[in-house]
Amino acid sequence: MKPADIFLATLVAVIWGLAFVASRLALDELPPTLMTTLRFAIAALPCLFVRKPDVSWPLLIAISATLFLGQFLAQAFGIAHGVPVGLASVIVQSQALFTVAFAVVAFGEAPTRLQVTGIAVAACGLVMISGTVGYDFSVGAFAVLMISPVVFAVGNLLLRRARTVPMFDLFAWLCLVAALPLSVLTLIADGPRTVWHSLIGMSPTGIVSILSIGAISTSIAYWLWGRLLRDHTAAQVVPFALLVPFVGAAASSIVFGERFGPLRLAGMVTVVCGIAIMLLSPRARAVPNLA
Template sequence: MKPADVCIAVLVAVIWGLAFVASRIALNEFSPELMTTLRFAIAAVPCLFVRRPDVSWPLLIAISFTLFLGQFLAQSIAIAQGVPVGLTSVIVQSQALFTIGFAALLFAELPTRMQTIGIAIATVGLLMICGTVGYDFSVGAFAVLMISPVSFAVGNLLLRRAQDVRMFDLFAWLCLVAAVPLFALTLVSNGPQPTWHALTQMSLTGLVCMLGLGGISTSIAYWLWGRLLRDYTAAQVVPFALLVPFVGSAASSVAFCETFGPLRLAGMVTVVGGIAVMLLSRRAQTLPKIA
């Protein structure tokens, strides 16, 4: 990779890591539903200037509801219910484990030996983290959080079917498709009056967080990431995502004085280590067709 593109990949990972901290701060003012709605409404502004990509509505909705709506709404609800930001950033990256697993089940893409080892390592790390659930946040909150990487993984596989389209246009419309039902959900769950009050009483801190989440973390960062994946192989680009949980954990420890017990910290490191083994190994092989 060119040095400039390496810097872009690192920058995107830093932006995504800091986004977890911005989400936690924004949740002091907004409900999880409203915060997620605002995030995608801001990121969908480019739809005013770009045409809808040549992707069918059912596929567009399916990708949006998994890759964006399901992933980020689950994150927001879990953080609002007390799941630490640093831990959240690690769990979300476990999507690599689920992506490889679902690809094996649905498309017969057998993981390599090293990927299998990585899956086993990451699974052990998740089990170690599960052993710490119930002390500072509930089992229910952790269950909601686990929806995020699973939804992320399904969205990754669906995204394969949207080929030969401009990434910026696609992500803008995916955000729009997610924002509409999220706004309806916000009105139903929060009520019109509380929603209007939260919007009109938004502080400068809340506004900055939402602009960062919608305009930078979602719109710009995803576009940059898509451009890198267009110009380089996934094996060259995807490992940079390993920086996200480290940035998220470090930032949360500074911003919120977040600390981790020995078992949870060991579990987080084990998960990241397993993901590293998966991402740095060779791509999965497809089972040969049997007549």
């Protein structure tokens, strides 16, 4: 990779890590459904200028429902209900574990020995983290947050079927498809009065947070990531995502004074190590067809 591309990959990871902090700040003022709706509404504004990519509506809806709507709505609910930001950033990145596992079923990609080892290590880390649930956040909040990496992984696999289209156009339309049902859900779940009072009562911090989440971390960062994946192999690009939980945890520690107990910290480090083993191992091979 060229130095400029290395810089962009690192920049995207930093943006995504800081987005967890921005989400926490926005959720201090907005309900999870409204915050997620605004996130995608802002990121969908380029749809006014770009045409729908050459992707079927069923595929577009499926990718949007998993990669965007499901992932970020679960994140918002988990963080809003007490899951620490730094921990949330680690749990979301465990999507690599589920992506490899689901690829075995969907595409017959047999994981390498190193990938199996990485899955086992990451799974042990998640078990360690689950042992700390119930002290400063509920089991329910943790369960909802775990939906995020699972649907994230499904979205990753679906996205493979649309990589030949312009990434910026695709992500803009994915955001639009997510924003429409979320708008209806927000009005039903929160009510028009709550939505109105939340919007007019936003502080400058809340406004800057939601704008940065929508315009920078969702629209621009995903576009840059898509371009990097288009121009380079996944093995070259994806490992930079390992920086996300470190940036998220460090930023949360500075902004919110977040601290981790020994077991939770050990679990977080174990998960990241497991992900590193999976991402840095040789690419999975297809299972031979013996039929």
